[in-house]
Amino acid sequence: MHRLSLLALLGTAAVALAAEPPARLGLEIGGTTIEVDAGQKFNLVVDGKSQAARIVELPTRRFDEGGIRFDYPRHFAWEHDPPSMWTLDGNNAVLILTRAERADGSTAADVLDGMADSLGGKRRATYRKVSLDTRQGRLEGLEATVDVRGFGSRNEAYVLERGDVFAVLILQDSSDGDAADAVEFKDLRARLAATLEF
Numbered sequence: 495m496h497r498l499s500l501l502a503l504l505g506t507a508a509v510a511l512a513a514e515p516p517a518r519l520g521l522e523i524g525g526t527t528i529e530v531d532a533g534q535k536f537n538l539v540v541d542g543k544s545q546a547a548r549i550v551e552l553p554t555r556r557f558d559e560g561g562i563r564f565d566y567p568r569h570f571a572w573e574h575d576p577p578s579m580w581t582l583d584g585n586n587a588v589l590i591l592t593r594a595e596r597a598d599g600s601t602a603a604d605v606l607d608g609m610a611d612s613l614g615g616k617r618r619a620t621y622r623k624v625s626l627d628t629r630q631g632r633l634e635g636l637e638a639t640v641d642v643r644g645f646g647s648r649n650e651a652y653v654l655e656r657g658d659v660f661a662v663l664i665l666q667d668s669s670d671g672d673a674a675d676a677v678e679f680k681d682l683r684a685r686l687a688a689t690l691e692f
Contacts, residue, residue: 514569517551554685557582560593561659565689566682587679588666589686593659605651605662606638624650626683628690633663659692 516532523538530536532551537544554565559580566582566589573581578593603621624637635652648667654660665686667679 519549519551521549557591559591560661561657561692562591562593562654562661563689563691565685567678567685570682584678584682586667586669586676587682588664588668589682590664590666591661592664593661601653603636603651605664606636606640606649626650626652626687626690628687630656630691635663654692656692661692 516534519530519532521528521530528536528538530549532549535546535548538547539545551568553568555568555570557564557566557580560578567584570582570584570589573583575581580591582589582591606621621636621638624635626633626635633652633654635650637648637650639646639648650665652663652665654663665679665683667676669676669679
């Protein structure tokens with residue numbers, strides 16, 4: 495009886511702790527630091543008057559490297575392989591950005607072929623044209639599904655080229671056709687379309 499009650503209590507505690515704890519933030523004003531959890535209210539004295547304040551953590555972070563800027567979901571893990579490759583990894587979506595020398599001349603097809611080879615794909619993927627309408631205009635790219643041991647991941651590759659910028663952008667949907675999981679990929683793609691600058 496006590497064992498069942500303890501298991502029920504542990505199960506309830508696990509459900510209560512399922513949400514990620516809020517970010518801890520520090521607000522520095524006039525040499526004083528106020529520590530606060532994101533979303534927590536606190537009082538701030540402005541011109542001698544106490545004002546209620548609250549710091550809200552936004553749902554995105556801002557990527558700003560190598561002349562390329564965009565917003566991405568804040569829960570994505572950040573990985574940087576110096577000097578010029580970044581991977582932003584979500585649960586079912588991945589963004590890979592690689593700066594290259596212009597002389598490299600990589601195309602979207604080259605990148606997708608290389609991915610398939612490195613993952614040990616059994617057969618060359620079939621490419622389909624795809625586009626991403628951004629605030630700086632339409633990007634034309636290629637889409638392919640890379641099949642490795644029966645698991646397929648859909649990949650889109652775009653070449654970003656303007657002024658001093660030459661980079662390859664890869665968007666990967668690893669939801670394996672599950673519509674519920676694909677929401678993360680669609681959200682990433684929509685944020686990129688709305689905020690990409692280079």
